Amino acid sequence: MRPLESRVPSGPIEQKWDKHRFEMKLVNPANKRKYTVLVVGSGLAGASAAATLSELGYNVKCFFFHDSPRRAHSIAAQGGINAAKNYRNDGDSIYRLFYDTVKGGDFRSREANVYRLAQVSVEIIDQCVAQGVPFAREYGGLLANRSFGGAQVSRTFYARGQTGQQLLLGAYQQLEKEIGRGGVTVYPRTEMLDLIVVDGQARGIVTRDTVSGRISSHLGDAVVLGTGGYGNVFYLSTNAKGSNATAIWRAHKRGAAFANPCYTQIHPTCIPVSGEYQSKLTLMSESLRNDGRVWVPRQKGDQRRPEQIPENERDYYLERKYPSFGNLAPRDIASRAAKEACDQGLGVGEGGLGVYLDFADAIKRLGEQTIRERYGNLFQMYQRITDENPFVGPMRIYPAVHYTMGGLWVDYNLMSTIPGLHVIGEANFSDHGANRLGASALMQGLADGYFVLPATIGDYLASSKPGRIDTDHPDVRQAETEVTESTSKLLGIKGKRTVDSFHRELGKIMWDHCGMARNAAGLQRALQLIPELRAEFWSNVNVPGSHAELNQALEKAGRVADFLELGELMCADALHREESCGGHFREEYQTGDGEALRNDELFAYAAAWEYCGANQPERMHREPLGFEYVQLAQRSYK
Amino acid sequence: MNRLRLLWDSSVGKKVVMAVSGLIWVAYLVTHVLANLLVFQGPGKINAYSALLRGTGGALWAPRLVLIGALVLHVIAAAQLTGRGQEARPVAYAAGRRPHASTLAARTIRWGGALILLFLVYHVLHFTVGTAHPDFVEGNPYQNVITGFRDPVVVLVYLVAMAGVGLHLYHGVWSSGRSVGISPPSPRPLRRSLALVLALLVWIGFSIIPIAVYAGLVR
């Protein structure tokens, strides 16, 4: 593997990006169309990158497993997108957004990247408005903002509760415009199953057409992965059913380092699991905690209906533990506190995995009408799913896996440890450190796709001058053959268990041992269980149907096979990181009153893991993280 | 020419053609029904009106040609759009498709229209040309109405046809406004008060005449 070289430009942090843009080599406009860039994924990052690269003149091919690029899971983001516009005149600035993001990430991100993100955030809003994204407006016609967690300024732009949808449609429409113009060729219902590396450079991908089953190779001068996060390793998460790690995992196996896999964000307010059949978890906007009070009964196994439990027999544990932030404690803290209560047997609802989020006081104080205006659509969604009316009794909520901060390691140019392989959006590890702030995922996806990658990829193409290869190249043939073989292998096992049963079991292991709170014993247990489960998978899975047709079980099997490997790496990473930071909480490393205890002396680095062959332990490399601009400090929300 | 071609070739444009041609007929029907109601004032008024129209000589053919032209376009566009709609779903739903919002008027607009067309032929032969009228007297519409509606079968045909016309208008008038894009946005877009008023006027106005004649109220 290439050594980890972050390639952060020298100079003051405010000037790094400008200086870098000037210093990067440019591709002659007339030559751009001679370069082919393969973009995998069509979410915020992928679609914006593909469209922008095409506008610049590159020849772009875009691959996605959905039927349309507009279905990528970016579409489900609710809350908003941050930008340091300071339209509210409340003291916001690029520097403040940078500072909040580094601190929110619990000092485990790369300062230069975060600063650039904050700089670019301003342009994103301009770009989206120009495209016709219907952001919420004030009566005077100016853009509206709302507040979000982890910030004391109001800098979040939103389009009702469907910001992700509107931003994605903006990028999607721009992509469709470029498709119509002939600059982008799209490959719908096409899944990337391997990366083609020739002479150490990423030169193409092997794909399977999920309708015909055809395996084919696509070659180009650079490959861009915008394939999202890997939260579905837990089986139950707020991710879409199809979200998967296959593209990044197979690239990892070809030599791309995987950074900080253990950093996962657990969102505190989701609708609890209602049964064994549960297929996914639904997020309820964090804003509910503005007016809802979180509590559990004081008495174990209290079977009374919540309304019948008197005030003095309730434990409003967030208000008790964090008197100053109360119910508005940050995501990781609120999540952990809910888990603690449930672990003590105080949980409510079926299976005891839930806590109450009660609006009775707010309704009494503000009236039902006000609450309806603020949260009506969320209450309706809750009722639709649970058949319970939150105006009458409290909601039941429980934390759920939501976002993964880890991902493929990339340098300042968003290039992985394989030259030519660029990774953007949630798929990379870059900007959020150990914890992502609300409304920052959309910002990062679009920053990477619209502004950063289109600039940096030119430097790679201009300086590396990839030569021509064709599909007969032995490395290409080899990759294709391997994909065909592993597909036939999955179909040939004909065991007794379904793919989902393995996925559920893996999810349970991950949730129990590598979830909200982790400890060495549990992680070691998981590191023993996962390889066993993986071995059973490869001998006892049943994938019905054939290869040459739409076979959703086969698609799923390939993804679960990758999760069974990635899960193990996540546990190894979590075990090695002997500290607590952001989304990674090790029970052994906490302060006397149960707060996360970081160890900056030993662990102020990004852990980048190198694949060393099947069933071999991976090798860890460190990218040290320096903090020149934001002072390292312990977070406190008491 | 380019523009008319563009209009005619598109499904939206054909609907515009249907709307405009339909509205021409609606305007005609409203004058027609108001004129017919003169029958309640005795033979003088209505026969004088008829004489006035016929007295214009060839000029009467101008509106007639407009109506015929509108009808032809309306029917051709309807037939083509119906064909297009059928081609758009070559395989029907095995379990059927359960309608939710569409009114009876909307669901009967096509074959209702075909029946109205048949009725129109009969009506022209009955009261304009007279060949389908047993006791037709040229230039005396009052007399023709009185004698024409003595036959209960004829009355029944007219009543059924007028109910059909009313239904056709109830959907047609409302949807025409939307087809040409002049209806204002509405929180309840399926509501249609103007269409209801016009449909009732035409339906009731045309229907009370055969009823009144048959009941002997007009003689």
Added chain:
Amino acid sequence: MVEYDAGDIGPDMSFLEMLDVVNERLMERGEVPIAFDHDCREGICGSCSLMINGVAHGPERGTATCQLHMRSFADGDTISVEPWRARAFPIVKDLVVDRGAFDRIIQAGGYITAPTGSARDANTILISKDTVDTAMDAAQCIACGACVAACPNGSASLFTASKITHLSLLPQGQPERYGRALRMVAQMDIEHFGGCTLYGECQEACPKEISIDTITRMNRDFLRATLSQGHGAIARAE
């Protein structure tokens, strides 16, 4: 039609989870599961697309199939499930259809040309709250295709009109407004969708409850484009 027995279904299960259970049982017996499109299961990606007992997305109003729960049905019911049926949506397999026609309609003009980097400051464009709210109502379309599935004519008018409405209400969308209407309507016809009879079924089936007012706006833009908006728009459309 094939009949499957789905025993052991709880009222809190979603409709798709019920199908998961049916599929899991099929696979346990070594049979090939029923293919159906689904992804986010939050009613926003627009993947799920089932005709349930003759109703697009089933009996609940304003609800996509993935947000439909089994409590909407009685125990012991036989439920018929079919794919969307339209010539423009060819069946891929079982309940999966190809909705690429929608993408091609957007390609024809469902965008504002604003290349990355060309934008001016966002607050220099003022848009009244009412306007942006109406645009947002239309922009919520998830392109599931229920409008086409429910329409007796298999028309894509609501889909096309919602995008035309969203963009043509905004000041940024004005320069391309009429060419957009011409090209998108033309593409809708090329894809073999039927015409609009204003039955209103689309509006009832739409999981985002988009109004047929959008269709009125589309018709108006199209008519203006053909009659009064100069040859420019027509030439560009051709």
